[in-house]
Amino acid sequence: MLDDVRLHQALIGRADSRGEFNTPVLVVDRDALARNIRRMSELAKTHGVSLRPHAKTHKSVDIAKLQIAAGAVGLCCAKLGEAEVLADGGVESILITSPVVSRPALARLSALNERITDLAVVVDNVANVEALANVLTRPLNVLIDIDPGIKRTGVPSAAAAVELLEAIRRRKNLNYRGVQMYCGTQQHIVNYDERAAAIRDRVEYLRTVISELEAQGGAPQVITGCGTGTHYIDAALGAFNEWQVGSYVFMDRQYADCDLANQPSVPYEYSLFVDARVVSANTPGMATIDAGYKAFATDGGAPVVLSGAPKGTVYHFRGDEHGAIVDPDMKKVWTIGDMVRLAVPHCDPTVNLYDSYHVVSGGTLVEIWPVGARGRSR
Known part of the structure; x- marks a missing residue:
């Protein structure tokens, strides 16, 4: 710099x-950036969903503040270090979308939780739930991460989600807020109809997991996921009430190659x-x-x-x-x-x-x- x-x-x-x-x-291009931010914000408002853009795309406090000014409820971060930078810049509502597990990172997470208004993190393992609860000095919001079939992170089944819900409830310093499911492999399917079919299949699975959680009194307040490649499809399906879109602010060749909206132009x-x-x-x-x-x-x-x-x-x-x-x-x-x-x-x-x-x-x-x-x- x-x-x-x-x-x-x-x-x-x-x-x-x-x-x-x-x-x-x-x-x-400041003007094109502002138009992209405005268009996404207006679309989210039209469909009654909260917008929590992913900061892993831009890694910028300046752009995060533009997104919040346009109506975003906060930001997502893939890594704890990104969240710390945004918090240093004054961002008060952050979701960390990957599990935080190492001992040094857990200590940093607890410290971050002390200094911003609204911090949340995803979990997908009972051991992680226990480790979090053992270091926190202030209650922390957690979401159950659901594997959409990528086998990257997330619980592998509805039964595992229910088990995790029960583990979270046993800890008074953890607040269960909802679920996350991010369909990463579907985002760049070029053909709109093929991408829509793939997302419909994953949303049907998500609903079965949510149904099992609801049966145990664990109806999620937040259902977060969605991406630039699927947000038009997700808007029609109505399963998510929070969007984690990221690349729309800039666009790139990968997304420009996709039929994002089933429209003649991007x-x-x-x-x-x-x-x-x-x-x-x-x-x-x-x-x-x-x-x-x-x-x-x-x-x-x-x-x-x-x-x-x-x-x-x-x-x-x-x-x-x-x-x-x-x-x-x-x-x-x-x-x-x-x-x-x-x-x-x-x-x-x-x-x-x-x-x-x-x-x-x-x-x-x-x-x-x-x-x-x-x-x-x-």
């Missing part, structure tokens, strides 16, 4: 300063970009830019070339520091220093590579925001 401020502070407010960035650089805009420059252009139709493996997460494939190149230009990774852009007609001749704008393939891990967001409006740098929770993997 210090280097970014030193390099770019003088550009803030200067017309067309985006063209003067040291590259590669992570850029947020309902959200790219608002996150990597700006790069041409550093070598010795072959007509090809150029090398200064953004390679260190500039993008690679699990989602290649980034999308949006500007600074002919339509249809494709990107290829060419090492840690470099990427190749190729004109499909092999005619374009680039000039050294030409700017190229790219949409990221997978936003969450790409953001984790950078210290800060360069926030632009039009072509002007207006702010620099820290990626405050970068690297907070525990």
Whole structure:
């Protein structure tokens, strides 16, 4: 962050300063970001659900506050470290969506619970319930995590959920709030109908688990889950009363490739970009830019070339520091220093590579925001 401020502070407010960035650089379009936040907030309100966006996407206190100002009840965090950063920034309602189990982490969780208004964490194991209860000095809200079939986290059956409910009830310093089920593998099914069928199947299972909990007096107050890839489907099914959507704020190539809403156009805009420059252009139709493996997460494939190149230009990774852009007609001749704008393939891990967001409006740098929770993997 210090280097970014030193390099770019003088550009803030200067017309067309985006063209003067040291590259590669992570850029947020403030206006597109605001529109994405507003659209999701309005959709959630229309369907009567609470919005608790996932901060693992942006890792930013500044963006979290924009989401809360637009109506979000709080934020989700995948890791305790992310939650600590948001709490330091003034966020008072946080759900940690992965179990917290190590002894040092449990002590930190208890300390965090002491200093914010509304903290909750998911559990999926009786031993974890007992460990939590043994360290807490103030009552903590807990939700039962339900495995949707991923076998990553979550109780594996309705019977296991009931057993966990009973364990929570035995502890006076644990408050049972509800359940979580996040269908991660279904989020990126490209075809809308196929994705809808997969989610309907999982929601039917969720309802059987909830029914068993209700039979034991454990009707959940909160039923949280849902993601950017399924929120239109989840809105129609009505099973969740809280949405954990994350990537909608930025969009990325993975979600842009999906039919999110069964509509002709994608309902959200790219608002996150990597700006790069041409550093070598010795072959007509090809150029090398200064953004390679260190500039993008690679699990989602290649980034999308949006500007600074002919339509249809494709990107290829060419090492840690470099990427190749190729004109499909092999005619374009680039000039050294030409700017190229790219949409990221997978936003969450790409953001984790950078210290800060360069926030632009039009072509002007207006702010620099820290990626405050970068690297907070525990």
